[in-house]
Amino acid sequence: MLLEALDYQFMRHALVAGLLASLLCGVLGTFVVVRRLVFISGGVSHAAFGGVGLALWLGVDARIGAALVAVAAALLLRGQGEGRGRSHDAKIGVLWAVGMAVGMVCLARRPDYAPDLVGYLFGDILAIGRADLVWLSLLTVAALAFFGWFYRDLVAATFDPSYAQVQGASVARLHLALLVLVALSVVGLIQVVGIILVIALLTLPPLIALRLAHGFLAVVLLSTGLGLLMTAVGLAFSYRWNLPSGPVIVLCGAVGLGMVELWSRWENRSART
Amino acid sequence: MTDGILVELDKVSFGYDGVLALQDVDLVVRQGDFLAIIGPNGGGKTTLLECILGLRKPWRGTIRRFTSGRAGALGYVPQFARFDADFPLRVRDVIAMGRLGPARSTGGWNRWRLAPAERTLLAEISDRFGLTHLLERPIGDLSGGQVQRVLTARALAAEPEILFLDEPLASVDAQHRKTLVDTLAELRSRIPVVVVTHDLTPWAPIVGQIACVNRTLHYHPEGRVSEETLHEVYGCPVELVAHGVPHRVLHEH
Numbered sequence: 001m002l003l004e005a006l007d008y009q010f011m012r013h014a015l016v017a018g019l020l021a022s023l024l025c026g027v028l029g030t031f032v033v034v035r036r037l038v039f040i041s042g043g044v045s046h047a048a049f050g051g052v053g054l055a056l057w058l059g060v061d062a063r064i065g066a067a068l069v070a071v072a073a074a075l076l077l078r079g080q081g082e083g084r085g086r087s088h089d090a091k092i093g094v095l096w097a098v099g100m101a102v103g104m105v106c107l108a109r110r111p112d113y114a115p116d117l118v119g120y121l122f123g124d125i126l127a128i129g130r131a132d133l134v135w136l137s138l139l140t141v142a143a144l145a146f147f148g149w150f151y152r153d154l155v156a157a158t159f160d161p162s163y164a165q166v167q168g169a170s171v172a173r174l175h176l177a178l179l180v181l182v183a184l185s186v187v188g189l190i191q192v193v194g195i196i197l198v199i200a201l202l203t204l205p206p207l208i209a210l211r212l213a214h215g216f217l218a219v220v221l222l223s224t225g226l227g228l229l230m231t232a233v234g235l236a237f238s239y240r241w242n243l244p245s246g247p248v249i250v251l252c253g254a255v256g257l258g259m260v261e262l263w264s265r266w267e268n269r270s271a272r273t
Numbered sequence: 274m275t276d277g278i279l280v281e282l283d284k285v286s287f288g289y290d291g292v293l294a295l296q297d298v299d300l301v302v303r304q305g306d307f308l309a310i311i312g313p314n315g316g317g318k319t320t321l322l323e324c325i326l327g328l329r330k331p332w333r334g335t336i337r338r339f340t341s342g343r344a345g346a347l348g349y350v351p352q353f354a355r356f357d358a359d360f361p362l363r364v365r366d367v368i369a370m371g372r373l374g375p376a377r378s379t380g381g382w383n384r385w386r387l388a389p390a391e392r393t394l395l396a397e398i399s400d401r402f403g404l405t406h407l408l409e410r411p412i413g414d415l416s417g418g419q420v421q422r423v424l425t426a427r428a429l430a431a432e433p434e435i436l437f438l439d440e441p442l443a444s445v446d447a448q449h450r451k452t453l454v455d456t457l458a459e460l461r462s463r464i465p466v467v468v469v470t471h472d473l474t475p476w477a478p479i480v481g482q483i484a485c486v487n488r489t490l491h492y493h494p495e496g497r498v499s500e501e502t503l504h505e506v507y508g509c510p511v512e513l514v515a516h517g518v519p520h521r522v523l524h525e526h
Contacts, residue, residue, distance in 0.1 A: 152385070156373055166328065167345050168344025
C-alpha cells in the first residue's frame with residue numbers, strides 16, 4: 001500500500017525533498033538551536049513572505065523574491081546572535097509582522113494567485129517540482145561544504161565566540177554566513193512545509209538529538225537521521241489518511257520530541273531512586 | 274627598548290555608549306612577569322583584557338604586541354560563567370579547541386582530525402590538570418571548578434607565548450585552587466601570566482606585579498599595594514586581605 005505510493009513521481013520527488021530538507025536542517029538547525037537563532041529564523045521566514053508577495057506582484061519568480069528579502073532580513077538582524085537586547089528582540093518581531101503584511105497586501109493586488117497563499121503558508125511537499133529540487137540540492141551542497149570546511153571554527157565560534165576570535169577565527173563573518181544560509185534554507189524549505197511550519201523542521205530534530213547525543217557532530221548526524229524519519233513517517237501518514245503533508249510531518253516530529261522528553265524524565269527519576 | 278616586553282599599552286582609552294570605561298591606560302607586560310589586574314566590579318578589568326586580546330578596538334591609544342603574531346600566541350582563559358551548559362561538546366572537544374590557533378599557521382586549521390603530535394600534547398595537558406578521566410564527559414555535566422580547569426587546559430593547548438586568565442579561581446574548590454596556582458607559578462618561568470581577579474589572596478605568594486584598574490590604571494611593579502591605593506581605586510575603604518603582601522605605603526602616583 002505504502003510502497004506503491006513510490007510509483008508516483010510526486011511521491012519520489014517528495015521523498016528526495018525530505019532527504020535534502022533533513023540534511024539542511026540537521027546541519028543548520030543544530031546551529032539555530034544551540035545559538036538560539038530560532039526567533040531570528042522565524043522573523044526571516046515570515047519576512048520572506050513579503051518577498052513572495054512582491055515577486056508575484058511584479059511577476060517575477062517567487063523564490064527569487066523570497067531569497068532576496070530573506071538575505072536582506074538576515075543582514076539586518078546580524079549583530080547580536082542571541083538577541084539579548086530588548087530592541088533587537090522587538091526588531092525581529094517588527095520584521096516578522098511587516099513581512100507578512102507586505103506579502104498579503106501584494107497578494108491582494110493579484111487575486112488570481114490567492115489559492116497559492118495556503119501553499120506558501122503550509123507548504124506542499126507533494127507539489128515539489130524539479131526546479132525546487134535543484135534549488136534545495138544546491139543549498140544542501142552549499143551548507144554541507146560550509147559546514148565541512150569551517151567545522152572547527154564554526155563549533156568554536158558558537159560555543160565561545162571571544163575565544164574563537166583570539167584563536168584567529170573570523171567570528172562575525174562566520175555568523176553572517178550562517179544567518180544567510182539559514183535564510184536561504186528557510187526559503188528552500190517553504191515549499192516543503194510552508195512558512196509557518198519551517199521553524200519546526202529546523203528545531204524539532206536538533207532538540208530531540210540534543211537529548212540523545214553529546215558530541216556536536218553526533219547531534220548533527222542524528223538530527224539529519226531524525227529529520228528523514230520525521231518526513232518519511234509524516235508522508236506515509238499523510239498518504240494513508242489523506243491529510244495535509246506539512247502539518248503531519250511536523251506533528252510526527254513533535255510526537256518524537258514528546259516521547260524523548262518523557263523518556264529522559266522517566267530515566268532521571270529512576271536514576272534518583 | 275623592547276627587551277623582554279611582550280605587551281605594551283600606551284594611553285589606551287575605551288568606552289561603552291560614549292562613557293569611558295578605561296582612560297589613558299599605560300601598561301607593560303614583560304617576560305617573567307606575573308601580573309595581577311585587580312579592581313572593583315565594573316571597573317574595567319575585563320574590558321582591559323579584551324582590549325589587550327584584540328577583541329575590542331581602543332578608542333584612543335596604541336596596543337603593541339611583541340608576540341610572534343601567530344593565531345593562539347595570546348593564551349586566554351575566559352570567565353566560565355558565560356557558557357551554555359547544554360552545549361553538545363565533550364571535554365575532549367573543548368580542550369582540542371586550543372589547537373585551532375596553532376593549526377592556522379601550519380595549514381591544518383580546517384582538518385577535522387588532530388595530528389598525532391597534537392593528540393600527545395592534549396593527553397599530556399589533560400593529565401596535568403587531572404582531566405583524563407573526564408575527557409568523554411559532556412562539558413555541561415562538569416562542576417564549575419572542573420570547567421575552569423578545562424578552560425585553562427584549553428588555553429595551554431594553544432602553546433601560548435603569554436597567558437591571560439579572567440577570574441580563573443571563581444568556583445574552584447580549595448584543593449584545585451592550589452593545583453591551579455602551582456601550575457601557573459611553574460608556567461611563569463616560561464611565559465608571562467596575567468590574572469584578572471577581585472581577590473588577591475590566593476595569588477599573593479606568586480604575584481609579581483599588580484595593576485589596579487578603576488577606569489584609570491595604577492601599576493605597582495613591586496607587587497605591593499597600599500591601603501591608600503586600594504581606597505583610591507575602589508573608592509571606599511577596603512580591607513587588604515592579601516597575606517604576604519606587605520601593607521606598605523607607596524609613593525604618590
